[in-house]
Amino acid sequence: MVTIYHNNRCSKSRQTLDLLREKGEELQVVEYLKNTPSAEELKAVLQKLGLQPEQVLRKGEQVYKENFAGKSYTDEEWLQIMAEHPILIERPIVVKGDRATIGRPPEKVLDIL
Template sequence: MLTIYHNKMCSKSRQTLDLLQQTGEQVQVVEYLKQPPTADELKVILAKLNLKPQEVIRKGEKLYKEQFEGKEYSDDEWINIMAANPVLIERPIVVKGDKAVIGRPIENVQAIL
């Protein structure tokens, strides 16, 4: 089972979903802007990515620039910020078992297929 944290408005996310659907494996699509992951779910995803919360923040987002840029937060605070503001979460994220990757570039996804 593959899970993609997907934003249908993002071309990279759509490309990644197409790639996953071509594998023949079952794909669970989570539209994370509509169904944001909880803080606990984010902790699990980050552990599978082997990344810190700050490494999956979309720093180009207007919200980030206006409210969070240049400020220091703990990992738990960043996780809570992402849970409350899912637009800040990098996309797409693909999870398979105990591993996950950010699908930018799309070649990253090949590593877990």
């Protein structure tokens, strides 16, 4: 089973989802803007990515610029912020078993299949 944290408005996310379907993967699609993962779920995904919360922030988003730019937070605080403002989560994130990657470019997901 492959889980993709997906935003249908994002072209890279759509391309990654199409690639996974082409490969015949059994998919769980999580539209994370509608079904936001908790801070604990995000922490587990980040552990699989091998990244810190601040490394998967979309710093170009308006909510980041207006509320969080230039401020320091702990990893736990960033996780809570991302759970409250899921638009800040980089996309798409693809998880298979104990491995995960960000689908930028989409072909990067092939590394974990």
